Amino acid sequence: MPWVVLGLWVAALAVLGPFGGKLADVQRDRAVDYLPASADSTQVAEMQDRLPGGETTRLVLVYHREGGLTAADRDRAAGQVERIAETFELTGRPGPVPSKDGATLMYPVGSTAPGTDEEARDDFVHGVRKITEGGDGLSVDVSGPGALATDAAEVYxxxxxxxxxxxxxxxxxxxxxxxxxxxxxxxxxxxxxxxxxxxxxxxxxxxxxxxxxxxxxxxxxxxxxxxxxxxxxxxxxxxxxxxxxxxxxxxxxxxxxxxxxxxxxxxxxxxxxxxxxxxxxxxxxxxxxxxxxxxxxxxxxxxxxxxxxxxxxxxxxxxxxxxxxxxxxxSRPKERRGLxxxxxxxxxxxxxxxxxxxxxxxxxxxxxxxxxxxxLKQEDSFTERPQAVTAMRTLAEAYPEHSTQPVTVLTPSGRAERSLREIRATEGVDTARTTRAGQGWTEISVVAEGAPQSPAETRTIERLRDTLDGSYVGGPSAEQIxxxxxxxxxxxxxxxxxxxxxxxxxxxxxxxxxxxxxxxxxxxxxxxxxxxxxxxxxxxxxxxxxxxxxxxxxxxxxxxxxxxxxxxxxxxxxxxxxxxxxxxxxxxxxxxxxxxxxxxxxxxxxxxxxxxxxxxxxxxxxxxxxxxxxxxxxxxxxxxxxxxxxxxxxxxxxxxxxxxxxKPPRQADPPREPETAGAAAR
Structure with missing residues (x-):
């Protein structure tokens, strides 16, 4: 019998073995794979997949020099962004956003070329990181939801x-x-x-x-x-x-x-x-x-x-x-008083x-x-700080007056203009702009005044959801909510x-x-x-x-x-x-x-x-x-x-x-005395 069991296991492993090695191929660690099934943010992530080009991979390029950026630093940043635009298909022309103290320069970059393909997304992130170089006191980091997703996927x-x-x-x-x-x-x-x-x-x-x-x-x-x-x-x-x-x-x-x-x-x-x-x-x-x-x-x-x-x-x-x-x-085990x-x-x-x-x-x-x-915030999810998190910390210090992580709103195309006006009139919204449209939906990128995943930004997202009928509000901060x-x-x-x-x-x-x-x-x-x-x-x-x-x-x-x-x-x-x-x-x-x-x-x-x-x-x-x-x-x-x-x-x-x-065990009845014994006793 033991040999039969062993033989059955060998046969089972021979049949199932090739499939065990494929588990890593179907492992997915995108945000949508962790999100609530019925939430607004999940609907946004799934509908973005169906828009032209698929889901937008959003990055933020962060140029920083202690004491203030020089003219050469700004020229270098502009040249690198130009190379990125020539190398990859972007959703729009990136523009610089300087910090008030002049020490940091931020370039939001987006592309739909990776679509929903994680490998293509990672190639896009790594490609951008290869182009962006610092040196001589200038630090350049690539952050944003796309970079954070790539860093998290590599960890997993x-x-x-x-x-x-x-x-x-x-x-x-x-x-x-x-x-x-x-x-x-x-x-x-x-x-x-x-x-x-x-x-x-x-x-x-x-x-x-x-x-x-x-x-x-x-x-x-x-x-x-x-x-x-x-x-x-x-x-x-x-x-x-x-x-x-x-x-x-x-x-x-x-x-x-x-x-x-x-x-x-x-x-x-x-x-x-x-x-x-x-x-x-x-x-x-x-x-x-x-x-x-x-x-x-x-x-x-x-x-x-x-x-x-x-x-x-x-x-x-x-x-x-x-x-x-x-x-x-x-044999008997040794008798000893155990612990x-x-x-x-x-x-x-x-x-x-x-x-x-x-x-x-x-x-x-x-x-x-x-x-x-x-x-737990997204940037605090790693025990060792990857590049995307380093950049987020720099952004939080350089731009405390508004969010550096856009909120995504998907609204029916027939009411896109009305939704855009309502968004801009919402308390806590800094800027809002239309990024693309398709499949009957229009995508609007919203920047809140509050820092990412702060109570102020959370209140802004809740106001948007209460205000916009028939629309969905998503993005990393909405996902966390x-x-x-x-x-x-x-x-x-x-x-x-x-x-x-x-x-x-x-x-x-x-x-x-x-x-x-x-x-x-x-x-x-x-x-x-x-x-x-x-x-x-x-x-x-x-x-x-x-x-x-x-x-x-x-x-x-x-x-x-x-x-x-x-x-x-x-x-x-x-x-x-x-x-x-x-x-x-x-x-x-x-x-x-x-x-x-x-x-x-x-x-x-x-x-x-x-x-x-x-x-x-x-x-x-x-x-x-x-x-x-x-x-x-x-x-x-x-x-x-x-x-x-x-x-x-x-x-x-x-x-x-x-x-x-x-229940207590039943007591057995006492044995009855034999009749002859009783007579002799009398």
């Missing part, structure tokens, strides 16, 4: 290799430390790598047949989930397999027993994560909605690989794979005090969420769906209403405390200028879905002990003692894989990775070990209400 493209290699290295190191074997660590790591390749092929199929959006963020998180969740399942299975090898002589029989023992917990765990992630399909934000299916693909591919390929390889390799700590048939037995004893002595102290600690940490920095508003709407819808799906799965698995509520409340507390810790370090320690609008929702989905995993492992073993006749207190402490080390190992691996995201150059990924890693560690070493155990001890049999385990 560069994530794949470093993210995968760093994740593999971290998981390998932890597995070596956990297993203390020169060979065993390699087996689950190889299987996780195969599962990751399989997930890429399946994700590519979803994109081709269902149009599922693939972004750098979603594909990166999918890889993290494959290695993190997959390694968790492997740790649980290998631990149970090691136990069964002491009871069964043949590895195949031991593996069957191991799969019967931990299989339900692993299936329920992966089902909970998948159900929670699929709730993201209800989100209106494209990036969140696309991450749901991809995350689900990653978890399910990890599950399939760890319950089929991993058991087959372990059986074929036999007991020697555990060398030098080989579990011999009929988790000591933790359980401390929780068992004063469970109410432990529960109250732990709950107060989580509540106090959660208060730190009020210190989270404000919304729509991202924030849509994330708030998605949170109100997705959070209840996640909680409901998790509660339903736990209720079915544990045959109880109280235990699922306990686990759910625990992981929600962990989420709040994790955001609180983030609020204490993001600004003061990391120096982040803002918080990603989607951080709250995504971290909630991942922490609730993944955190419940460990609750399932613990509660499933507790229920198993109770069914075996153990008293509630003994069942809780035994479950903690037997699963504590595995849960701790799994938590460390999962936290470490998400912590890999903190080494990436995008602030959104760093923030998400930090919050989830901290949450997993809190859940593993505080909530699961102390709070859930102490709550279980306090609840006793009520933990399993209204199931059969909530």
């Amino acid at each position: 493209t560069s994530l794949g290799g470093p993210l995968l290699y760093t994740t593999v290295a971290v998981v390998a190191l932890l597995l070596i430390l956990i297993y203390r074997s020169p060979f065993l660590w390699l087996v689950p790591l190889v299987v996780a790598g195969i599962a990751d390749f399989l997930s890429m092929a399946v994700a590519y199929g979803l994109h081709q047949f269902l149009g599922t959006p693939i972004s750098g963020q979603s594909s990166g998180v999918m890889t993290i989930l494959v290695f993190g969740a997959g390694t968790d399942y492997a740790l649980l299975l290998v631990s149970r397999y090691r136990e069964e090898l002491r009871r069964f002589e043949r590895p195949q029989e031991a593996m069957r027993a191991a799969l019967r023992g931990c299989g339900p917990a692993v299936l329920a765990s992966s089902g909970t994560v998948a159900a929670g992630l699929l709730c993201l399909l209800a989100a209106d934000l494209n990036s969140s909605r696309g991450m749901g299916p991809l995350g689900t693909v990653g978890v399910l591919c990890a599950l399939v690989a760890m319950v089929t390929l991993l058991p087959a390889l372990l059986v074929l390799l036999g007991r020697r794979v555990f060398w030098p700590l080989v579990p011999a048939f009929g 988790f037995a000591a933790m359980g004893s401390s929780a068992g002595r004063r469970p109410l005090a432990v529960l109250a102290t732990g709950g107060a600690l989580l509540g106090a940490l959660a208060l730190g969420a009020f210190a989270l920095p404000g919304e 729509d991202l924030t508003e849509t994330n708030a709407r998605d949170t109100r819808i997705v959070v209840p769906l996640v909680l409901l799906s998790v509660l339903l799965i736990l209720t079915v698995l544990l045959r109880s209403l109280v235990a699922p509520v306990l686990l759910t409340v625990a992981v929600v507390g962990v989420w709040g405390a994790s955001l609180g810790i983030a609020g204490l370090v993001f600004g003061p320690l990391f120096g982040f200028g803002g918080t990603d609008p989607g951080l709250g929702l995504l971290s909630f989905v991942f922490l609730v879905a993944l955190g419940v995993d460990y609750g399932i492992f613990l509660m499933h073993r507790m229920r198993e002990e109770s069914l075996g006749g153990a008293e509630p207190a003994a069942a809780a402490l035994t479950a903690l003692r037997t699963t504590g080390a595995v849960i701790a190992s799994a938590g460390l691996v999962l936290a470490a894989t998400f912590a890999v995201l903190t080494s990436m150059p995008m602030v959104q990924l760093v923030e998400l990775g930090f919050v989830i890693a901290v949450g997993v560690l809190l859940d593993t070493f505080l909530v699961r070990t102390y709070l859930v155990t102490s709550a279980s001890l306090l609840l006793g049999r009520k933990l399993w209400w209204p199931g059969a385990l909530s």
Whole structure:
């Protein structure tokens, strides 16, 4: 049987292998791929694609010299702009916009030649950057939405290799430390790598047949989930397999027993994560909605690989794979008082005090969420400042009196003149001009008086949307407004769906209403405390200028879905002990003692894989990775070990209400005295 399973996997990889390598080809990181599906800014981006020449790629050339530009600097700038106009097809002749202090010169440049082709857009940006040269104290930077999109795309493209290699290295190191074997660590790591390749092929199929959006963020998180969740399942299975090898002589029989023992917990765990992630399909934000299916693909591919390929390889390799700590048939593990037995004893002595102290600690940490920095601006999205962001900082200092990032308005061509008058009469508008028309729509470029993504510019955009009937207002600043508003709407819808799906799965698995509520409340507390810790370090320690609008929702989905995993492992073993006749207190402490080390190992691996995201150059990924890693560690070493155990001890049999385990066992009737014996006694 193991050889058959291995053969099926080889055949599956041979068929699906060519598709896994194509995932990077369909990855898209344009603004429209992250925007809300129904927002004004999305409509603008999609309609611009249909206008003559496609979407306009807007750039801003920034010439700056400390102390003031010279006549030679201005001549150089004019000559370079002339070369750009001769080399590329521009939407209009660029004109200089000098700053009041005379130290900066700005040239807005636009072209429809790249259209919606990202490669052509990047060629245009790089071509302009090659032409624009500074020197001798003159700095020249290229900024604007087009340049910012190119810099962001290059960062996302560069994530794949470093993210995968760093994740593999971290998981390998932890597995070596956990297993203390020169060979065993390699087996689950190889299987996780195969599962990751399989997930890429399946994700590519979803994109081709269902149009599922693939972004750098979603594909990166999918890889993290494959290695993190997959390694968790492997740790649980290998631990149970090691136990069964002491009871069964043949590895195949031991593996069957191991799969019967931990299989339900692993299936329920992966089902909970998948159900929670699929709730993201209800989100209106494209990036969140696309991450749901991809995350689900990653978890399910990890599950399939760890319950089929991993058991087959372990059986074929036999007991020697555990060398030098080989579990011999009929042997007993060394009896020693472990860390988790000591933790359980401390929780068992004063469970109410432990529960109250732990709950107060989580509540106090959660208060730190009020210190989270404000919304993350586009120029603050990089941990290392690219050229486009450097230019934006220069522009903000040189032109504080008005925006340097146009707002785009698309209005029906029949009312273009009227819309232009209304725009110019709107409070907060500096300038407005028609840039092009086609397909029944006219594009108007609007420059606001307020700085980009400032409260003043936000109010101007809101006034434009209220004033212009039948028109759409878009552009980078409008996109940021729509991202924030849509994330708030998605949170109100997705959070209840996640909680409901998790509660339903736990209720079915544990045959109880109280235990699922306990686990759910625990992981929600962990989420709040994790955001609180983030609020204490993001600004003061990391120096982040803002918080990603989607951080709250995504971290909630991942922490609730993944955190419940460990609750399932613990509660499933507790229920198993109770069914075996153990008293509630003994069942809780035994479950903690037997699963504590595995849960701790799994938590460390999962936290470490998400912590890999903190080494990436995008602030959104760093923030998400930090919050989830901290949450997993809190859940593993505080909530699961102390709070859930102490709550279980306090609840006793009520933990399993209204199931059969909530009722005390029936006392057997005393044996009746034989009649002859009774007569003799009389």
